[in-house]
Amino acid sequence: MSFNNWHGISSLSGFDNFYGSDNFDGFSESSSQTIVEQSSEVVCHSQSIEIIQQRLLVIQEMAKRIITEQICEVETQTIVFQQFHSSMGHFSDDLLRHSGRQVGYDSGIASHFSSIVEQDSSLSVQDLGFSGHDSGSQFVVPSGSNWNDQSSPSSVDSAFQAAQSA
Numbered sequence: 145m146s147f148n149n150w151h152g153i154s155s156l157s158g159f160d161n162f163y164g165s166d167n168f169d170g171f172s173e174s175s176s177q178t179i180v181e182q183s184s185e186v187v188c189h190s191q192s193i194e195i196i197q198q199r200l201l202v203i204q205e206m207a208k209r210i211i212t213e214q215i216c217e218v219e220t221q222t223i224v225f226q227q228f229h230s231s232m233g234h235f236s237d238d239l240l241r242h243s244g245r246q247v248g249y250d251s252g253i254a255s256h257f258s259s260i261v262e263q264d265s266s267l268s269v270q271d272l273g274f275s276g277h278d279s280g281s282q283f284v285v286p287s288g289s290n291w292n293d294q295s296s297p298s299s300v301d302s303a304f305q306a307a308q309s310a
Contacts, residue, residue, distance in 0.1 A: 147223055155220045163276035169230035170276045177246055177283040187288040206260070213267055240300055247289075252282035 145166065147159040163170040207228060215221045237243040256272045290296075 150223070151219065153217055153219055155215060155217045156223065159223070161275065167276075169227050169234065170279055171231070171234045177248075177280040179246065179248075179285060180251065180282045186284050186286045188286045189288075210260070210267060214269075236304075240304055241291075241297065246283065246285045248283055248285035250279050250282050251284045253279060 145168070147156050147168075148161075148165075150156045150159070160166075207225075211221050211225055215224060234243065238245050238247045241247075253274060256274075259270070259272055260268055262268050
C-alpha cells in the first residue's frame with residue numbers, strides 16, 4: 145500500500161521513498177544486514193535496569209516530541225507513529241530469534257543521535273543524509289549475551305509471554 149499523498153495529505157508526499165513502495169516499516173524478506181568489523185569489539189555490559197529504562201523513556205519521549213512538533217497533520221502523525229511502532233516490532237522478533245536476523249543495530253544510523261537536537265535544545269531540521277534503505281548497511285552485533293541455543297528459545301518466549309501479560 146502506498147502512503148504517498150494518502151487521501152491528498154501533502155505532508156505524506158514522498159513517504160514511500162524512505163523504505164520503498166510497499167515496504168511500510170523497512171522490513172522485507174530481502175532486507176539485509178551487513179555486519180561491519182569494529183576497530184574494537186562491541187561487547188554488551190549489563191547496567192542497572194533503572195538506567196536502561198531511563199534511557200529508553202528518553203528515546204520514547206523524543207519520538208513523541210519529534211512527531212508532535214514536526215508533523216502538524218494528525219493523520220500523518222498517526223501513520224508515522226505506526227510505522228515506527230511496527231519497525232520496533234520487528235526488533236522484538238529479532239530478540240526472540242524468530243526473524244532469522246542477527247540482534248544488533250545500525251551503527252551508521254545510530255551515530256546521528258546527537259544530530260537530532262540543536263545546541264539550543266530545539267529539534268534539528270537538517271537532512272541527516274540517509275533513508276530507510278540504508279538501515280542494516282553498517283550492522284553491529286554486540287557480543288557477550290547469555291544466549292544459549294538449547295535453553296534460551298524457551299526462556300525468552302516465556303519472558304515475552306510474561307511481558308505481554310503484564
